[in-house]
Amino acid sequence: MTRNVLISGASISGPTLAYWLHRSGWAVTVVEKAGALRDGGYPIDIRGTAIEVVRRMGILPHLRDAHIDMRRCTFLDADGGEVASVSPHAVVGSVEGQDLEVRRGDLAAHLHAMVRDDVEFLFSDSIDTLDQSRQEVDVTFHSGHQRTFDLVVGADGMHSHTRASLFGPEEQFHRYLGYCFALFTMPNTFGLSHELMMWNTPGKAAALYAVGDNDEVHAFLNFHRPEPPSDALRDPKAQRDLVATTFAGAGWEVPHMVDAMYDADDLFFDTAGQIRMPHWSSGRVALVGDAAYAPSFLTGQGSSLALVGAYMLANALAANRDHTAAFAAYERDLRDFVAMNQALVDNGAATLFPTTVRALEQRNTMLRGLDTLPSAPPRPAHSALVLPEFAPMP
Numbered sequence: 001m002t003r004n005v006l007i008s009g010a011s012i013s014g015p016t017l018a019y020w021l022h023r024s025g026w027a028v029t030v031v032e033k034a035g036a037l038r039d040g041g042y043p044i045d046i047r048g049t050a051i052e053v054v055r056r057m058g059i060l061p062h063l064r065d066a067h068i069d070m071r072r073c074t075f076l077d078a079d080g081g082e083v084a085s086v087s088p089h090a091v092v093g094s095v096e097g098q099d100l101e102v103r104r105g106d107l108a109a110h111l112h113a114m115v116r117d118d119v120e121f122l123f124s125d126s127i128d129t130l131d132q133s134r135q136e137v138d139v140t141f142h143s144g145h146q147r148t149f150d151l152v153v154g155a156d157g158m159h160s161h162t163r164a165s166l167f168g169p170e171e172q173f174h175r176y177l178g179y180c181f182a183l184f185t186m187p188n189t190f191g192l193s194h195e196l197m198m199w200n201t202p203g204k205a206a207a208l209y210a211v212g213d214n215d216e217v218h219a220f221l222n223f224h225r226p227e228p229p230s231d232a233l234r235d236p237k238a239q240r241d242l243v244a245t246t247f248a249g250a251g252w253e254v255p256h257m258v259d260a261m262y263d264a265d266d267l268f269f270d271t272a273g274q275i276r277m278p279h280w281s282s283g284r285v286a287l288v289g290d291a292a293y294a295p296s297f298l299t300g301q302g303s304s305l306a307l308v309g310a311y312m313l314a315n316a317l318a319a320n321r322d323h324t325a326a327f328a329a330y331e332r333d334l335r336d337f338v339a340m341n342q343a344l345v346d347n348g349a350a351t352l353f354p355t356t357v358r359a360l361e362q363r364n365t366m367l368r369g370l371d372t373l374p375s376a377p378p379r380p381a382h383s384a385l386v387l388p389e390f391a392p393m394p
């Protein structure tokens with residue numbers, strides 16, 4: 001008898017999980033609250049073990065074609081003067097010729113293309129309630145429709161509704177890392193091409209990222225804040241005003257960036273944080289990707305963890321007919337890899353955003369010396385997991 005699963009979220013971990021579960025004989029439904037796939041989007045990294053996941057899916061050549069060939073990172077001081085101009089691989093610890101950087105929307109589109117003919121997609125809808133029994137999960141959707149599934153998986157991001165409905169408020173699992181950030185696009189009036197420019201003062205950073213020769217650039221405003229601004233997290237006007245107040249009087253092109261932020265229709269504001277949970281499943285419902293173990297953008301590993309986590313969960317379900325044993329194997333085999341990647345923030349991953357004068361001086365000294373150093377070897381956290389061969393159907 002065919003087992004059926006509902007996956008909430010159609011970004012990265014959701015379609016990846018859908019691909020591998022379909023391959024092992026599951027009937028898969030993916031529900032996504034957005035009306036369609038989100039195209040474009042900011043650049044994301046695919047590194048280490050995650051490269052093997054996309055290779056096994058057959059999309060590695062397509063992602064290599066979509067790879068963003070960033071050539072330089074230029075760091076600026078408070079007045080906009082150049083501190084250092086260095087290779088991006090030296091800055092982020094990626095391995096040239098192996099690791100990839102692509103637009104988030106490009107990765108999502110390739111993942112969707114792999115499964116759209118085999119998997120049911122429900123756009124413009126979401127899970128409203130879950131009612132579990134020993135044998136199944138009754139789901140009521142926001143649209144009012146009701147259906148029953150053998151399993152449900154929350155792949156719905158750091159602010160997962162699935163997690164909240166099952167385990168409780170996000171605050172229990174959220175580890176705030178001391179930064180807030182705003183992402184948006186703005187006109188490329190600077191003539192930037194395949195490069196990143198980053199301005200820093202203690203506790204503040206502003207960056208412009210041109211992924212090609214486009215008319216638009218990705219703008220990034222990041223600032224240190226001891227406590228998260230809870231009152232602003234769900235109020236777009238309060239978010240814009242908080243960023244504008246924080247960067248008032250800043251030099252370089254920051255005033256123009258703040259003005260552009262007010263005009264942007266794609267502003268994404270959030271805190272830098274992690275999700276740390278003692279368990280990633282309860283009964284017949286499991287979590288994957290950022291919903292279970294978001295590592296934060298400071299690690300550069302969010303998308304890679306989503307890809308690897310989806311593969312490992314699907315493999316565990318393929319190898320174990322009993323979902324309880326499968327969920328236990330998923331956690332056992334993946335948790336150390338997650339912990340290593342989340343620990344990157346404690347091992348200097350936030351050094352691009354110093355919060356004190358002394359730390360900024362130390363970082364700038366480090367940057368000036370990077371061009372004289374050999375390329376960094378791959379960081380162990382990125383490749384610390386050897387993927388098992390995908391299990392045959394039990």
